[in-house]
Amino acid sequence: MSITAxxxxxxxxxxAGTKPSGERDLALVVSEHPATVAGAxxxxxxxxxxxxxxxxxxxxxxxxxxxxxxxxxNAFTGQAGVRDAEVMAAAAARAVGxxxxxxxxxxxxxxxxxxxxxxVLAGIEAAARALSRDGAEDAAxxxxxxxxxxxxxxxxxxxxxxxxxxxxxxxxxxxxxxxxAPQATLLVFLTTDASASSDVLRDAIDRALPTSFNAIxxxxxxxxxxxxxxxxNGAAGVEAKGSEHxxxxxxxxxxxxxxxxxxxxxGASRVIRIRLSGAASEEDAYAAAKEVATSVLVRAAIxxxxxxxxxxxxxxxxxxxxxxTERLRVSMAGVELTIGGEDTGRVDEAAKALAEGGDAxxxxxxxxxxxxFEYLTCDLTPDYVRFNAExxx
Amino acid sequence: MSITAxxxxxxxxxxAGTKPSGERDLALVVSEHPATVAGAxxxxxxxxxxxxxxxxxxxxxxxxxxxxxxxxxNAFTGQAGVRDAEVMAAAAARAVGxxxxxxxxxxxxxxxxxxxxxxVLAGIEAAARALSRDGAEDAAxxxxxxxxxxxxxxxxxxxxxxxxxxxxxxxxxxxxxxxxAPQATLLVFLTTDASASSDVLRDAIDRALPTSFNAIxxxxxxxxxxxxxxxxNGAAGVEAKGSEHxxxxxxxxxxxxxxxxxxxxxGASRVIRIRLSGAASEEDAYAAAKEVATSVLVRAAIxxxxxxxxxxxxxxxxxxxxxxTERLRVSMAGVELTIGGEDTGRVDEAAKALAEGGDAxxxxxxxxxxxxFEYLTCDLTPDYVRFNAExxx
Numbered sequence: 001m002s003i004t005a006x007x008x009x010x011x012x013x014x015x016a017g018t019k020p021s022g023e024r025d026l027a028l029v030v031s032e033h034p035a036t037v038a039g040a041x042x043x044x045x046x047x048x049x050x051x052x053x054x055x056x057x058x059x060x061x062x063x064x065x066x067x068x069x070x071x072x073x074n075a076f077t078g079q080a081g082v083r084d085a086e087v088m089a090a091a092a093a094r095a096v097g098x099x100x101x102x103x104x105x106x107x108x109x110x111x112x113x114x115x116x117x118x119x120v121l122a123g124i125e126a127a128a129r130a131l132s133r134d135g136a137e138d139a140a141x142x143x144x145x146x147x148x149x150x151x152x153x154x155x156x157x158x159x160x161x162x163x164x165x166x167x168x169x170x171x172x173x174x175x176x177x178x179x180x181a182p183q184a185t186l187l188v189f190l191t192t193d194a195s196a197s198s199d200v201l202r203d204a205i206d207r208a209l210p211t212s213f214n215a216i217x218x219x220x221x222x223x224x225x226x227x228x229x230x231x232x233n234g235a236a237g238v239e240a241k242g243s244e245h246x247x248x249x250x251x252x253x254x255x256x257x258x259x260x261x262x263x264x265x266x267g268a269s270r271v272i273r274i275r276l277s278g279a280a281s282e283e284d285a286y287a288a289a290k291e292v293a294t295s296v297l298v299r300a301a302i303x304x305x306x307x308x309x310x311x312x313x314x315x316x317x318x319x320x321x322x323x324x325t326e327r328l329r330v331s332m333a334g335v336e337l338t339i340g341g342e343d344t345g346r347v348d349e350a351a352k353a354l355a356e357g358g359d360a361x362x363x364x365x366x367x368x369x370x371x372x373f374e375y376l377t378c379d380l381t382p383d384y385v386r387f388n389a390e391x392x393x
Numbered sequence: 394m395s396i397t398a399x400x401x402x403x404x405x406x407x408x409a410g411t412k413p414s415g416e417r418d419l420a421l422v423v424s425e426h427p428a429t430v431a432g433a434x435x436x437x438x439x440x441x442x443x444x445x446x447x448x449x450x451x452x453x454x455x456x457x458x459x460x461x462x463x464x465x466x467n468a469f470t471g472q473a474g475v476r477d478a479e480v481m482a483a484a485a486a487r488a489v490g491x492x493x494x495x496x497x498x499x500x501x502x503x504x505x506x507x508x509x510x511x512x513v514l515a516g517i518e519a520a521a522r523a524l525s526r527d528g529a530e531d532a533a534x535x536x537x538x539x540x541x542x543x544x545x546x547x548x549x550x551x552x553x554x555x556x557x558x559x560x561x562x563x564x565x566x567x568x569x570x571x572x573x574a575p576q577a578t579l580l581v582f583l584t585t586d587a588s589a590s591s592d593v594l595r596d597a598i599d600r601a602l603p604t605s606f607n608a609i610x611x612x613x614x615x616x617x618x619x620x621x622x623x624x625x626n627g628a629a630g631v632e633a634k635g636s637e638h639x640x641x642x643x644x645x646x647x648x649x650x651x652x653x654x655x656x657x658x659x660g661a662s663r664v665i666r667i668r669l670s671g672a673a674s675e676e677d678a679y680a681a682a683k684e685v686a687t688s689v690l691v692r693a694a695i696x697x698x699x700x701x702x703x704x705x706x707x708x709x710x711x712x713x714x715x716x717x718t719e720r721l722r723v724s725m726a727g728v729e730l731t732i733g734g735e736d737t738g739r740v741d742e743a744a745k746a747l748a749e750g751g752d753a754x755x756x757x758x759x760x761x762x763x764x765x766f767e768y769l770t771c772d773l774t775p776d777y778v779r780f781n782a783e784x785x786x
Binding site for chain 2 (some may be wrong): 078080303313384386388390
């Protein structure tokens with residue numbers, strides 16, 4: 001049930017007609033009760049029309065539903081695109097009987113084309129009629145574009161003896177390099193039935209983002225449309241504020257969804273975990289882990305099953321972080337490959353360990369301090385290139 | 394003749410045994426006369442042993458020869474690697490009868506492995522015996538690794554009625570993102586028979602670098618070993634100082650070689666020129682052009698013949714440069730695709746124009762100012778990934 005697992009949430013995913021494939025492409029999710037919201041958006045200098053519309057609405061801290069189109073991102077569509085987003089939100093709000101200002105919108109797909117509004121508006125009417133507690137999987141399908149599968153997560157825990165649930169769904173497989181990734185944007189929606197002020201929601205997102213969605217990359221390309229929204233409708237009748245677990249559970253749901261995005265990275269055959277430790281500062285740990293995760297050479301080597309630590313060292317050299325080659329240790333799949341510039345002669349052993357499959361772990365110890373960071377990416381495969389050469393505007 | 398086209402230069406390229414393929418892998422180039430030198434090196438925080446040795450030597454402004462091994466980069470090899478580089482330079486200097494401090498060394502290949510010194514030293518002896526004015530093409534072959542072909546350029550011009558020549562050779566096809574790229578490093582060597590102080594040489598490199606080697610990328614990966622060296626031996630009997638043409642000709646030779654590196658980018662089928670204009674500042678022009686050139690999504694789209702300007706807009710949004718979407722214009726292969734967020738409806742025309750082949754030109758006008766920059770890259774192909782997955786340490 002994911003997004004509708006918390007009490008008081010209904011969802012639908014229908015075929016409107018914005019995806020040429022004819023698959024479900026319009027999602028609508030609404031709370032039966034007034035709700036609070038917090039969010040995070042792309043830092044692109046060319047934010048999509050939907051992002052432009054939603055930022056001020058989320059800033060009010062109050063919203064109780066959202067509507068998503070897939071196939072067309074409504075990005076780089078000027079003021080006309082912002083008006084389209086506004087009309088879409090108003091139509092969705094009217095169809096479910098809530099205040100227009102409390103309906104949020106998101107979109108993902110090709111950039112630079114106006115939304116086919118007739119198709120979208122008809123889709124909204126159909127989605128409103130289809131809303132139900134059983135609609136979460138249809139909604140999760142409807143927001144996908146280049147995704148191979150839907151990404152959902154649910155966690156329940158107790159506050160003062162009352163069971164509270166956090167549900168989430170995400171989409172994204174390409175253009176993934178969120179600094180809170182275009183065409184295959186990252187969209188993440190979370191719901192809970194706890195009662196929470198937008199400040200509490202904001203705090204939970206702020207705590208979880210750096211180590212979840214802002215710690216993954218598929219292709220190094222940040223989207224114009226990245227959006228994370230967390231809604232709370234209080235239907236469980238208990239306050240999140242003061243609960244030690246709320247932010248932690250939100251973080252767990254976000255991390256599970258972030259992992260799923262990388263695992264479904266366009267063309268990917270496996271997840272790569274860059275575990276960086278021993279950095280002189282937090283900034284160095286992040287910069288070094290990110291540079292290794294973003295390296296097409298490292299990602300291609302892992303696809304090839306090659307424990308090529310030279311490419312890891314190259315990426316570290318480019319990161320700008322403080323490095324002392326005599327203290328640097330690199331291991332892959334649990335096999336130490338180099339200790340301070342001395343090759344351990346265990347490349348064949350590492351290749352065998354890598355070939356066993358599962359997540360490929362590259363562990364790097366800079367040996368300089370106590371800061372660490374884990375960044376997730378996926379291997380780079382010929383399928384990635386073929387896919388992105390053939391997927392047209 | 395390239396590197397030996399200027400008077401007083403001799404070159405050789407021999408099989409030493411550092412390339413598993415058994416191809417030529419050791420180059421030696423020497424001036425018959427004392428010579429001056431200036432250079433530029435990688436800004437990697439993990440510079441190769443050869444870079445560490447050469448930087449202070451180049452700073453003296455005097456050197457008259459260089460020796461290059463290919464197949465092993467002598468990078469991430471610690472202090473032992475620096476000592477190997479020193480021994481290599483000393484042996485090469487002795488073999489040709491010059492001061493050891495005036496012999497420079499460079500290397501390209503896998504990272505993290507000590508040089509097989511017995512093989513290198515025997516190769517140096519063989520190269521010294523083979524030195525000749527006709528050895529330039531052998532030398533150009535010997536410095537290649539993943540390169541499909543050699544890269545050379547020659548220009549002659551007159552100073553005070555005397556013909557002066559600048560010759561150059563370069564290698565590099567992968568790990569190309571010089572700021573001043575491991576395994577497939579960029580190495581550039583230039584010779585001239587003009588007489589020039591190291592300051593004049595330095596100035597010529599400084600002027601040419603920003604728009605030649607620092608304006609290209611293949612894979613966004615900066616090498617630990619990037620090196621540009623420009624030598625002048627004065628054999629033409631005329632001073633470069635005061636010549637308007639000298640720096641310009643050095644720039645032309647460097648640009649021709651930089652283009653050749655991109656054209657030979659690993660797996661590449663064509664060159665992509667990102668022509669950015671109308672930026673609010675020089676910094677914005679550079680940052681925006683570089684971000685588009687580095688985008689794997691843009692590069693894959695061009696491989697697919699798809700004039701996907703949405704991916705260009707995505708990359709621009711990530712660059713951090715000032716953008717006003719209502720002023721932004723993007724064209725491909727001479728066909729305007731969007732004017733300020735308005736799609737021109739000419740995508741099919743642009744696709745046809747792109748299919749005609751040749752360099753793919755993406756012209757972007759930010760419409761905000763008068764700063765411009767051209768950045769070169771190549772398309773991203775399935776062959777790039779296959780190659781880098783199979784090319785092992």
